[in-house]
Amino acid sequence: MIRALLIDDEPIARARLRQLLSGYKDELVIVGEASNGEEGAELIDALLPDVVFVDIEMPVLNGFDMLAKIKHQPIVIFATAYDQFAIKAFEENSIDYLLKPIEEKRLERTLEKLRNNSLRGNIAAIGQLSIIPPKEALKTITVKIGDRILLLRIDDVLYLEAEDKYVFLYTKDGQKHITDYSLTALQDKLSDDFLRIHRALIINSSYIKEIRKGFNGSFTFVLRGTEEVRLKSSRSYGEQIKLKLGI
Numbered sequence: 599m600i601r602a603l604l605i606d607d608e609p610i611a612r613a614r615l616r617q618l619l620s621g622y623k624d625e626l627v628i629v630g631e632a633s634n635g636e637e638g639a640e641l642i643d644a645l646l647p648d649v650v651f652v653d654i655e656m657p658v659l660n661g662f663d664m665l666a667k668i669k670h671q672p673i674v675i676f677a678t679a680y681d682q683f684a685i686k687a688f689e690e691n692s693i694d695y696l697l698k699p700i701e702e703k704r705l706e707r708t709l710e711k712l713r714n715n716s717l718r719g720n721i722a723a724i725g726q727l728s729i730i731p732p733k734e735a736l737k738t739i740t741v742k743i744g745d746r747i748l749l750l751r752i753d754d755v756l757y758l759e760a761e762d763k764y765v766f767l768y769t770k771d772g773q774k775h776i777t778d779y780s781l782t783a784l785q786d787k788l789s790d791d792f793l794r795i796h797r798a799l800i801i802n803s804s805y806i807k808e809i810r811k812g813f814n815g816s817f818t819f820v821l822r823g824t825e826e827v828r829l830k831s832s833r834s835y836g837e838q839i840k841l842k843l844g845i
Contacts, residue, residue, distance in 0.1 A: 600626040600712060603647040605638035605664070606677060607656045611698060615651060615677060618705050626709070635659025636834055639667045649673040649712060651696070658834065662782040663797060667838070675708060736787045741767060741775035750775065756805050756823045758784060760798040770805065772824040793842055795819065795831035809845065 602619065606612045612631055619626055629645050632638035636658040642650060650672050654661040665674065676695040694708045738749045756768045760781045767775045777784075785794055794800045801819055808820040815836030821827040831839055839845070 601629045601645070601648045602626055603630050603632070603638070603641055603645060603650045603672070604628060605632045605635070605641075605650055605656070605661070606653040607633050608653070609633070611653070611677065615700060618700060618702055621702075622709060625713075635661065635664035639664045642668045642672060643670050646670050647672050649675060649693075651675050651677045654678045659797060660782065663794075666785075673712070736784075736789075739767070739777060739779070739784075741777050743775070748775075752788065753802075753804070755802055756821055756827060757799060757801040757829060758792075768823075768827070770823040793839065795829065795835050795839060797832065797834075799829055799831075801829060803843070809843070 604612050604615055606615070612633075616628060616631075619628060629647055630641045632641050633656075635656045638650070638652070638656075639659065641647075642664075652661045652665070652674060654676060655678075656664070659667065661676065661678075674692045676692055677698060677700060678695060679698045694711055696704060696708060736752050738751055739755075741748050741750055750767065750769065754769045754771070756770050758781060759766050759768065765777050765779060765781050765784065767777055769775070781798065781800060785792070785800055788800070791802055791804050792800050793803050795817070801821060805821045805823060806819055807822040807826065810818040810820070812818055812830065815833045817831045817836070817839060819829045819831065821829065
């Protein structure tokens with residue numbers, strides 16, 4: 599039996615997928631459901647499913663952040679409301695995707711792929727998920743200033759912050775620039791000097807001047823630039839931060 603986990607913040611979407619999958623109960627069993635990325639990560643490592651159906655945009659942790667956090671590596675199938683053009687960027691690194699609302703015939707094709715896979719033998723081959731295929735770490739990044747496009751040295755970036763639908767780069771000289779990349783896409787391409795401390799924040803650890811412990815596993819980072827910058831981590835990234843920095 600294929601052991602499946604459903605992870606989506608929309609109850610209606612989970613209910614529809616659950617109903618569609620009930621038609622395959624002779625070969626697939628749903629072992630659990632989660633309504634956000636943090637809960638999903640906990641269930642994946644606790645229940646060790648063979649396959650997870652994952653939404654992308656979720657509260658607490660999005661689908662990509664959640665998958666970067668887990669230890670157990672199941673087969674991944676995206677179930678997302680993204681349009682066809684956005685989804686093409688994900689096809690290289692997931693076994694399949696389902697576009698909401700999920701159609702029965704499309705789900706059948708996905709399950710056929712599962713049948714043709716050695717569930718346990720091919721999990722490791724799926725590899726890490728990323729929007730940008732893993733290559734050499736970025737050394738420069740393009741930013742827009744009016745009708746001009748500039749190349750910034752990654753080493754000069756103090757931190758990156760997501761605000762609404764945009765991602766901004768803050769450099770050590772106090773400048774702020776907008777980029778077309780998502781924060782998750784950039785995280786997959788940045789060097790090990792960069793550390794994600796919040797779903798909306800990535801800092802350059804080379805500029806850390808001081809770390810202050812907060813409540814509930816959070817930290818405040820003091821970064822040295824033209825002026826000191828103070829950024830607070832979220833509790834969900836506490837263990838990752840401690841592991842990375844050895845604190």
